[in-house]
Each structure stands twice: as structure tokens, then as C-alpha cells.
Amino acid sequence: MSTQNIIAVAKKWLTSTFDQDTQEEVQNLIDSNSDILADSFYKDLEFGTGGIRGLMGAGTNRINKYTLGKATQGLANYILRQNNNSQDSVVIAYDCRHNSDTLAKTVADVLTANGIKVFLFEALRTTPELSFAVNYLNCTAGIVLTASHNPPEYNGYKVYWKDGGQIVPPNDSGIIDLVNKLDFSEIKFDADSNLLEYIGEEVDNAFTDASVKNGCLELSNRDDLTIVFTSLHGTAITAMPQTFEKAGYKNVHIVEEQRKPDGNFPTVASPNPEEPAALKMALELADKVGADIVIGTDPDSDRVGIAVRDLNGNLKLLNGNQTMVVMTDFLMKKWQKEDRINGKQFVGTTIVSTDLVAEVANSYNVETKICLTGFKWIAKMIVDYSELEFIGGGEESFGYMVSDFVRDKDAITSALLACEIATYAKSQGSSFYNELLQLYVKHNLYKEHLISITKKGMDGAAKITQMMVDLRANAPQEIDGEKVVFAYDYEFSICKNLVTGEETTIDMPKSNVLIFYTEKGTRVAARPSGTEPKIKFYFSVNSTCDSIDCVDLVEKELSVKIQRIIKELNL
Template sequence: MGEKCKPDSQELYKLWSTDDFFDCDTRNELKKIAGDAAEIEERFYKYLEFGTAGLRGIMGAGTNRMNIYTVSLASEAFARYIDSLSAEQKQRGLVISYDSRHNSLDFAKKSALVFAKHGIPVRLVDELRPTPMLSFAVRYYNCIGGVMITASHNPAKYNGYKAYGEDGGQMPPEAADVIMREMAGIEDVRTLQWLDETTAVAQGLLTYVGRDLDTAFQNMLLQVQIDKDVVKRHKDLKIVYTPLCGCGNKPVNRILKAIGFENVITVPEEEKPDGDFASIPYPNPEEACAWVRAIKLANKVDADLVIATDPDSDRTGLLVKKTDGTYQILSGNQIGLLLMEYILSAKVATKSLAPDSFVVTTIVSTALAEKIAASYGVKCFLTLTGFKYIGEKIKQYHETGLAHFVFGFEESFGFLAETEVRDKDAVVACMLISEMAAKAADSHKTVNDLLQDLFRKYGYGTEKVFSLVREGIQGQKQIAGAMAALRADETKLKFPDLQIVAVEDYLSGTVKNCLTGEVKALDMPVKSDVLRFKFANNTDFVAIRPSGTEPKLKVYCAAYAESESDSRAKAELMAEVMHKTLDGIM
């Protein structure tokens, strides 16, 4: 929160563990850590911070934990922001959804009742729904904003609170700053109030939505489908799908069935919502541990395609069958390139590619995206990391009629191919990946064949992404220290046979020419804590940034060459240097 209300950990601990305002479970949980100064400090040294990604943290009792009180605090601040708008905007209300995590329904309902206390109408989903459906619902119901209770792909001990603006995109920085200031002004959580559910429903301030939203969302997706005939020819394509115990099961299976696929097999152990994620340590399609059961089932049924969605169904993972019959996990960059090539080529074939079309990706995603876009005469915009920035490009160019949005993606397994959702959408990605596989089957090819064709056409790229996890107070200091050290002296990074020629600092908004020392302004309107180091060939790069939602430093190494082996070797060298250097600094 603000500096004036920086909490004293021991005083807050005493308040939360003894005051009757807090429920019995909260007080009992805290009494169990009595005398553990380090644990008390960890739980109470700060309030969970509200950023452009909302809140995210470990569930438990304390100001630095996700619980009904921190969620209510965020909702109170959000409500005060809405109170500052016009009466018409306020009456448009909010829509709230939630995922399969422990406490998600409780957090969603408590949030709704805080808004109701302010006279702000809330539509609450009648069962869990994915993040892209929440984004769609904000626009569909013409709401002033929305809330999604989710920690996305984090481990089971986490939960989160994502705030959305009226365009269906995540809250822009200016509005998030207002909400953050409102949170900082609430010095005593015991002042928080909410309506009871019966009163909120009776006054029309809380309504439940479901079936109409499902129908509208599916009808929208059907308009995004490109080749309606190809699925008819390959309706028996064998697709193994896992929602990883999240909320993708119903919408993904519905849309695949609606477009004609008849052989979709859902991993049974991971089909139903489960806050423990069937003991998967990281329910994230980026992680190999998330694919164990899917691969086992794929081998059993000899699947043509294997797809996964994360718990809130905004990220999509993909396995492809190699020539030796084994299954390979594709990177987010590879999936994004495949979808971009398929969508653009299919639209050219159907003469539906508008001459002013554009695609969007991020500064840490693959450089091959720009090559693909250029080959189709399509503009490729680069944004900061965070899908809200891709949504802002849609608002800036598509909504104003200046250009036509076709596709956007980021390397962290996020994809979008429609304009009525302003966040990454795993449901539409599953639909288009399956359609792409059916189209490949027309030529007796697999998706892996498509990937190899793409590399032969545009050159080989290897992008290695890894994270250095540093939890707690000390971890925050280590991550900040590493960023500061490399800002001060980029020569700490020494790459054999590779020369850093430029450093792009997206926090200062500058780019430094390392050969001449000249510093210029970056063409990026928004600032972010990202450093990107470019090499002499102007395509290879390494980048680092602190995660906005997890206690980790993310590292990106991208290398491009005429052969797969050369690009891989170069990327592995980059990763080795980055790992060794950052470990040494931290």
C-alpha cells in the first residue's frame, strides 16, 4: 500500500489473530504461527499489491496472502473507482467469473457483495467459466468492467484477482493506479462492508448468468472458424484433450463438437474441476509435468493431436507426433507461428484477408513472426509483455477502422484470433489448432510436418525461456538487484562469439548503442521493467524481466540460423551464460 500506511507486521498479526471481525478459521490459522517471527513477517510485511494484473498470491491468512479480506479490499477500491464515474457507467455494472481453484467461488461471491453494497449491479456466473469468457461477457453485457478470480497456471496454493475494463481487456495502468491509491487509503480492513446475498439478489444487485453467455460465446467462435468444410472431411481426427482440472472442459468440448469433430477424448483424471489439479505440481502447459497423463492416453489411443488448456483456459499447449511416433511439446512461439501461418494462408486462400490486416506479438516473442507477417504483406506490431497491450492495439487500430486485426500471440502460450475477446483465449486456439490439423491431413501431413515446412520457409528459430525463482522478501531484493546490476553494466554478460550491440531498457524508455555509447528514446509509449540485449545480426536477443505475477525472474534467449542445429546450439549457449551470470549476481 502507500508509504503512510506501511504495516507493522507484529501489530497486524495481533489484530488479525484476535479481533472478532476476522473469522474463526483465519484466527486459528494465525494462532498456529505464534512466535514464528519470520512467518509472521512474511505474511504481514506488506499488503498484496494491486497492479495492472490485479492481485495474485498464496492463499492464507495475512495482508500478504489471498483471502476474503484482501479480495474485499481490492473490490472496495475497485468499487470506489466506479463510484467516481457517471451514474450511467455505474449502472452498467460488472460481471464476475472464477476458475476451479480452492476458494475461487467464495472470493467471487464476496467480491460481488462488496460491489452490491455500493449499489453496483453484478452479474455472477452460475458456475466456473474461463477467463476469455469473462472478457467476452464484459463486452456482451456492456458492463463497465469485470473481475476474474484466478491464479492462471500457478501451483494450487495460489489464487488471484484480475480486474477488467469496459473494453474487456485487463485494467489499463492509469485505472489500476487509481485502484491502487484507493487501496492505500483504506488503513483498517475492519471498515469493509458488504451486503448479504439474499438482500443483494432481492434488490437486483446480484444476478446469475450462464446459459445465455455460453450460447453467445459459442456463436461468436463459430464466426471465427475459417474452413468449415475441412472438418467434415476429417471429423474422425483423434484429439486428446486435457483441461488440467480447470474450466476449459465444457467450452472446448462444446466448440469442437459444434464444428464437427467426433473423436475428442478428454483425459478422465483431469476432466473435472479440482483445486488440487489432480496432484499436478504446475498446471501449466509449458511444464512437462502437466502432460504426463495426456501423453499416456495419447500413446494408448494413437492420437493425432494432443491439446491442453490451463486452469482458467486462457493458455493453450500442444503436443505433436514426430516421425518416430513420440510426442513433442511445442513452445508457445512455435504454436503462435503455426497459427499465424495457418490463419494468414487460409484467409488468402478464401480471399478473406483484408488488405489492411495486422498481427500483434511481443518484444520477447519470436522474431520469425515479423517474417511471416511480411510475407503476407501484413503489418506486425510489437508490444510489451502482457496481453492487455495486444488488446490495446485492437482498440487503437481495429475499433477505429484504421486496420483489421487478424491474430495476436505471446510466447507464454497465449493466443487470440477474435475481437470480441480482449485477453488470450484457449478456447478459440483449440478450435483453430484442430482445424489446422484437419487441413494438414488434406495433404497427408501432420502438425509436425507443418512446423518443419514453416522453418524451411522462414528459417530456423530456437527460443529458450526459463525462470529463476526467488521467493519471499529476500527473493524480491535479489531479483531487483539483478535488474539493477545489468542496467548499470551490460558487459557483465559475456557471450562467446556473440557481441551485444544494443541494450533496450523499457523502464527508462531508452536504447543504448553499445558500440558508440549513443542513447536514444525507444518507440514504446508505456514503460515496463524489461531489458533486452540485441546481437550483431539484429535478430538474436536475450531479455530479462521480473514476472508481474510470480516470484521469479524470467529469461528469454532467442537465436536464429539457417539450420536447426545451429539455432539450437546458439540458444543453449545464451541460456547457459544467462543462467550462470544471473545466479552469480543473485
């Protein structure tokens, strides 16, 4: 968009539709005619893999009362067009971020102004509890105000449908179409207070009970496990301690410096448990108290980071692929022990997550269903395959879902499950880490690696687009000397066998993702992020491993292999 067009769009925000503070902020941006002006107005915020996420401020490409008001007005219009006979209702939660509470109230006001009943949490709550509450309260939809693990200047907005999962086709496009047709002047902000009900303890207790029911194994020795937990200044402090207590864990040490919810996240550079630095204080406390396991959650408590003791007794951070493999294996062991596996179950994972999950599931004669990146697609599979029972599922980005009572990443229940696994393993003279190593020996040792390249602003978006164009035009024929045999292009729904030339249709929604498989099972994937100004490259390599003693050597060899591939692709 040209500078002239950007200014023209910005000037529309100087009218009486917008409040005085917003008009003044926009006028200052116009006067400065800076890159911030361009980035604020060059496009509208879009629904990505995790809803809407962006910087806070005035503008069409910013999180503010008007962009969220417009999204909510579109949602209200869509709900009312469904012609439900009963009273429609929406449950709303929010996290610790700046303005989350006020934006949540604004969103609630828009809904009640449209005659829709709203259940609003009285204070910040976790994303998994919001997903749970949609079904518990029998709501039409749910909304959570969160920007997950993004920096403090971000906020976001995720919409859930009546099944408790994030919106997917056809509801997503139906809502988005109505949002795009709206003018900001059509937003109804005049709330009907009679349609607003604050909620809290009752739903909290029900969620905790469900989490314990689904996340616990049959154990009697939980006193033997020492846990360190950090909420990284986020919402998990409202749920995780209570869940541990109800499950029977007494030796729980909380990182006090990170206990208080704070949208500035003062003790970490990034409140992301994927980042080792985020768990530094927790690891230090764990060494001080001799903890067996470290649990860290992101601000809205959907992602969980886990550290456990390795064979030498040192704390080792696991990645999302590793934890999901161990969790999936233990869940299937539990189901098998209870004689519940009969060919009518499945586990879920995503196209960029480890292939080891499928190998493990296959050993139990359980089907693995694979979907696009994002837990909304795992939730959709639960709906689409309602004749099957969902055991569990996850993805590489440190998210896991136990059973289907929550239909999104659930750091609370999966953290509890991780502690249950660690407790059981310890009672058997093993450990969480040793259980992972045994899976490597039984199947294959898979090594995954992720590179995220950030390209901010309008120019950055164009560069990311061009990188995908170039990769499609110059797809690799070999990767680390291995012939590429399959090329998956999810944007065009085509899988091409590069050996035979045969093309087959990919039966998934379109998504801007490229994946290349070599003859030896090496995989490279490229995908622009749906919620951040990043393009992500995923690498997966694997090798046989004859014994636990050779794990370190094989893992090092695979790490070197990944670095060769990265260099080969000029990344």
C-alpha cells in the same frame, strides 16, 4: 520492513474489523513470529502483469476476503466516480481453486453493497468466457477469481474493463490509487441481493458460437483428426468438449482421470501445460488411441499446450512461440485467401516472444505491433489502433488470441484453431509440425528458451531486485562472442545503440525489463515476474535452414549455443 513494524501491521488485524477466525489466525502467526508472519504482512498485494495473485491466508500479502474486498471496494469507488447515467454492472467468474466460489460471492457482495449490478456465473467458467461476457452483457467491468497455473495454495483476482481486456492505464492506476487510500474498515460487505443475477447457459452458448465462428476454417474432413484433450482438473471441461462438438469433431478422447475440476490438481505436480510432465497422461492416451494432436489447458483455460506428431510419427511438445507462429501464419493465409488483407490489419506479440512472428507477418505485408509482456497490452493495442483490424496475436507463455471477440489469452478458440490447422494439413499430406518446419525454411529457424529462477518471500524479492540492479550496472558487451549492439531498458524507457552511442526513447509504459540484442540477432531478456516470486530470463537465437532435412541439426546447434550463453551469464 523490520520485525517490529510487521508485528504492528499484523496487530491491526486483531480488531473488530476482521472476523473471529481471521483474528485467531493472525494471533497464531504473531505468537509464532515466523517467516510466514513476515511474508504475510511485509507488503500489500499488488496488481502485476496478470492482476493480483498470491498465497491464500490472513495478511496484507495474502489472498483473503479482506484483501480482495479492499480491491473490490476500490474498483466500486472508481466505477461510481465515472458518473455513468446507466446502471453500472460487473460480471464475475471463478475457477476450480479452493475458495474461488466463496471469494467470488464475497466480491459480488461488495459490489452490490455499493449499488452495482452483478452477473455471477452459477458455477466455474473459463477466463476467456469471462472476457467475452463483459462485452456480451455490456458490463462496465469484469472480474475472474483465478491463480492461473500456480500451485494449489494460490489464488488470484483479475479485473477487466468494458472493452473486455484487463485493466491498463489510465484505469489501472486510477483503481489502484483508490484501493491504496482505503482502510479495511471501509469495505462494504452488506450485499443487496436484488442486484445479483446468476448466469450460465445463455452466455455459454454465445461464447461457444463465437469461438467456433472465429476459430474454424472451411473444412469438411474433421472426422479424419483424432484429438486427445485434458483440462488438467480445470475449467476448460465446461467449454472445450462443447466447442469441439459444435465445430464437428467427433474423435475426441478426454483424459478421464483429469476431467473433474479439482483445486488440489491430484494427478500433476503443476497444472501448467508449459510443463511436459503435466501432459504425461494425455500423451500416453494419445499413443494408445493413435491421436494426431494433444491439447492441454491450464486451470482457468487461458494457456494451451499442444503436442503433435513429428516427421517420424512421434509426439512432440511444441512451445508457445512455435504454436503462435503456425497459428498466425494460417490466419493470415485465411485472410489472404478471402482477399481481406489491404494494409489495414495487424498482428500482436510481446517483447519477449519470438521475432519470427514479425518475419512471417511481413511476408503477408501485415504489420506486427509489439507490446509489453501480458495480454492486457495486446488488448490495449486493439483499442489504441481501432482503425486497424486485429487478425490474431500471442506470446511465448502458451497463450494466443484469435480475432478480438475475446480480449485475453483464449485456450478454447486457439485449441480449436490448432485442430483446424492439423486437419487441413493432414488433408494436404502435411502436418501441423511440417507446417512449422516449412516456416523455418522460408524464414529462419528460431530457437527460444526460458529460465525461471524462484526467490520466495521478502528476502527473495530483495534478491530479484538486486539481480536486476547488477545486470543494469554490468550489462554484457558481448554474448557468445557476438557484439551487443542494442540495449533496451524498459524501466527507464531507453534504447541505446552501443555502436553509435545514440539513445532513443521507448514508446511503451515503463516496465522492469532489460533486453540485449547482438549483431547476429541473438537476444537475451531479463524480467521479474509480475505474478510469481520469480525472475525470468528469455533467450532467442536463430539461423538459416536450407531444407527440412537440416532442421534437426540446426536446432541442436542453436540449443548448444543457448547453453553456452546461460553458462556465460552464470545462470
